[in-house]
Amino acid sequence: MNGDTFHNRNSSSSTLSKRNSTERKGDVTEMKKKSASATATEVGGYGRWLGNAYFMKWRMEDVFGVVKYHPIPCIFAASLLFFMGVEYTLRMIPASAPPFDLGFIVTVPLNRLLAAKPALNTLFAGLNTVFVAMQTAYILGTFLIEGRPRATISALFMFTFRGILGYATQLPLPEGSISQ
Template sequence: MNGDNLHHRSVPQTTTLLKTPNNISINKINLKKTPNYVSSNGKMSDQWPTHWWSLADASFLRWTAADIIGVFKYHPVPCFFAVTLLFFMGVEYTLRMIPPSSPPFDIGFVATVYLHRILASSPTLNTVLAGLNTVFVGMQTTYIIGTWVIEGRPRATVAALFMFTCRGILGYSTQLPLPEGFLGSGADFPVGNVSFFLFYSGHVAGSVIASLDMRRMQRWELAILFDTLNILQVMRLLSTRGHYTIDLAIGVGAGMLFDSLAGKYMKNASSSVVEQDGLCTNRPLLS
C-alpha cells in the first residue's frame, strides 16, 4: 500500500446536514421530501388540497384505454356483476308487481312443483324426510357445541349464538305469511309442527357455520358431506314450502357473515384477555 492511500483514509470525513421544511441537504446535495398528494395534473405535491374534492381531481380523468381494458381482463367477476345489475334494473322497472290478494311468487316453489306433489300425496314419505332433516339439525348442533365443549374452540358456537339472535329479531320484525301449500310434519324441526320464523333459515345458516369450521380444521370430507346434506335440505324445505327461496339464500349469507363476525370477536377478545392477564394461563371459557 502506498502512502497516498494511507493518508487518504486517515482524513476524517465530515458531513454537513441542513434541513428546510421541504428539503434535506447532505453535503450540499439536496434531497426533496417525498410528496404525499397527487394533484389534478398528475404531479405530486406535498400540500394537501383545501377542498374535499372537485371534478378536476376526479380519478376517471386519469383513466386510459389500457386501464379500461385491464378492468375486463383482470376483474371479470365484478364486470359480470355489472352486467347482471343492468339486466335486473331492466327487469325491475318492467316487472308487474304481485297484487296484495295473490300469494307471493317464489321461483324455488316453481322449480319444485313436482316434488311438492309427491310429498303432498305421500304423508309418510314427508314425515320420514322431515325426521332425517331433524337428525341433520342434531348433527349440526352437536358439532357446533362440540367444537367449544370438547375441542375448546368457541368460534362456531359464538357464530351460532349471533346468528340465531339476529334471526329472532328479523323474524319477529317482519313476519311473513306461511307459504301456500305448506306440508308440515310432527317430525320436523322445531319438533311438534309448531310455529317458526321464516326469515331467515336457521337450518341452512347453521349448516354453513359448521361447514366453514370444518374447512378451517381441514376436515374436507366432513365438510363436503355437510354441504351435500345442506343442498338436500334446501330442496326438501322448498318442496314442503317450509321456507321461501329468499330465506334459504339469506341463510347461506348469514352463516358466512356471522362466522366472520365471530372470528373478529374472538380475535379481539383474545387480545383483550392477553393485555389484562399478561402471561396468566387461566383463560375465560370463551377465549
C-alpha cells in the first residue's frame, strides 16, 4: 500500500463475512467426514497421528525416487547396515598386545568403580540403551512422520564414518576390562 490508492474495506466486508460463514459450515461438514474416516483408520491400528504421517502418503514411485534422486543417503543407509554387522562380529585384538590408549588411562578410576559395583555398570549400560533408543525414535520420527530428512541424513553420515573408523582403528582390550 503506497498511499495513492484507497481501499474501501466496508464494501467488501459483508461479502467476506458471508463467504467465511459458508466456508466454516463446509469445514464443519468436512471435519465430520474426516473424523468418521479417522475412526475407521484407528480400527486398522494406525490412529490419527500415524494417518497424517509423511511416509503414509508415499507411493512406490516415491520410494524408488528416493533411491534414484538421492543416492548418497541411500549409500549411507546401506553402509550403516554393513558396518553394524562388521562391528558386532569383529574379533577383538588379544590383550597381550598392549597399545597406548589415553581413554583407558584416564578412565581407570571409573573402571575400578564399575568393576566393584556391577549393578552400577548395568545401570549405565541401560541408560545408554535408553539414550540411543530415544535418539533413534527422534531421527526416524522427524523423517517418517514429519518428512524432515536432515536428522536422518546426518545420522546415516555419522554412523557410516563411525563404522569405517571403528573398523580401521581396532584396539585391544586391557586385561582387567569389564567388556571382556
